[in-house]
Amino acid sequence: MMMKIDISKKLYGISQDMSLDVKLEIKEGEFLAISGESGSGKTTLLRILAGLEDAQGEIIVSEKIYLDAHNSLATQARGIGFVFQDYALFANMSVEQNLLFVKKDKNLAAHLLSLTGLNTLAKRLPHSLSGGQKQRVALCRAFMSKPKLLLMDEPLSALDPKMRSQLQEDILKLHNEFATTTLMVSHDPSEIYKLASRMIVLEDGKIINDGTPKEILLKTQGSQKFSLRGELLEIKKADIIYIAVVAIGQQIVEVVLDAKEAKQFQVGQIVQVSTKAFAPSLS
């Protein structure tokens, strides 16, 4: 058993106070995604694991006590790697120096930079890099201490989709190569599906769902595998049938309804658009 968490902490929210109560066992090498609405306690959980906030209860990682009733191990002593949404690089240091600041290991720095395709940028200063490159540097830097545990808080949410997908591959590469146990807060279902081996969903400080991303994200109604959430914009009558217009993300789709179905729904309602996996086609 790699990691055992059993913590609670009272949180004072804008709308209501709540208690964060998380009991969780995480296996070595697992990639755990933490999702949930904002204010559900995701970031607080990461900060408690990192030792940046206190809490009641215990945290044990590979038999090392991070937190119990008597002690709270200092952040630096926990040997954790962090990646946050803002890159937090040292502006006056080159890419390579940013890595060497963590640990004076030139070979490891060169290896990490070449794994993520940054070797030609080693001497550059952070301000001359794109957002994606900066976040890659932050990722490499987190691995300089060869952390047993890597914590990431929405690391890619500031990047455009293409950059995000490249960074996802880098994250997976490093997670596998260093056999790290990784905990990542994320909102993005495709990211969770690609990276995580397990996910939990937090709501009001409690775990309401725990399983594989496929089990949790594949929202199906019985055997309907193709299912998307959308807002019902309009129901139009067409001859003896009805056509529902539904907005899904940035797209509009139409769904044919019979008279009975048309009566069940109201415009403005959030609906699930679903069909079997056999009907849709790709082009």
Added chain:
Amino acid sequence: MNHIEAKVIKIEQKDNITLVSFASQGQNLRMMSLGLNTPIKEGSQVTLGVKATSIALAKNLSGEISMSNQLPCKIEALNKGELLCSITLRFGDALIESITTLKSANTMNLELEDEVIALIKASELSILEVR
């Protein structure tokens, strides 16, 4: 969406494909599906769903046809539009609806009380709910 109450009688699986057989109103039905994440087993009572536009009708059907589901029904109501026609069918003690083109309905000379076969492909049938 038509609802048909049925009982699971057989589940066959190969890789991620599942074929489930049901009994409903004294008839057998079959559904083709990907891996099931609904907890069904033989004997489970389920509600099956099929869109009205996915049900075809046949009268005096003969010969071989690859439709897995062939349900004998009686026409209870006809609602003719300008292009389309909605046909309400009695299947045992259930009512189901089929939507066809008006042309088909006229060519077949569909009338109230007609005995017809409702045809549904196995891939068009889905499980909506496990009871």
